[in-house]
Amino acid sequence: MYKGDNYKKKFHEISNAWNQRINDNILVLSQENTRPIEEHLQVIPSELEIVKQDFKKWSSELGKKIEKLEEEKIQLGLDADVQKLKIDYKKLRLSMRTAVLGKTSEQWH
Template identity: 40%
Template sequence: MSTAWNQTLRMKILAVGPSMTPEYSQWHDQRVNDNILMSNLETARSLEEHLQNKAEEDLDSLKMDYKKLRRLMRTTGLGKTSEQWRQEIQEEKTKVDQWEKKF
């Protein structure tokens, strides 16, 4: 009998993974998915629409500013070319000469 204790016994062991109930499996899947940020199509669409509207508003504002600037340049004469300035200076010199002759 003493030799029987010294013998190595081999047994076939069936390894079975942890058994999960359907409730636990569903809870686990939901828990894992709760940690993953998913894009919401409605949120993405509304954000895209918001950005589109903002871009259109900014473009309209820029157009208005451009029109105001062009109008201001015309009224102050800043939009003239150098040739137009030369012509205006020449006209003013002619007017000055005419006034000097009168007086």
């Protein structure tokens, strides 16, 4: 079996058969089925992660609304304080006028 001219031919055929068998076990990617590496690495968020993101967004929006309401509350408080000061000022002017009218001309000099 391993003698003569036929030996080289048989050896070549057997070698090619083994190479073919080894190469058949290797996957070859076709261009049609390939996807970019970014798609393979893309992480799909879980339902819990989506809920967390929605909660953070909602919480942030509520925080902004609370800050705005607190500013409005402070502004309304300041407006109320200004109104109270105006009333107190009017009362003070009225009491000063009353006090001045009660003085005699001698007390002015």
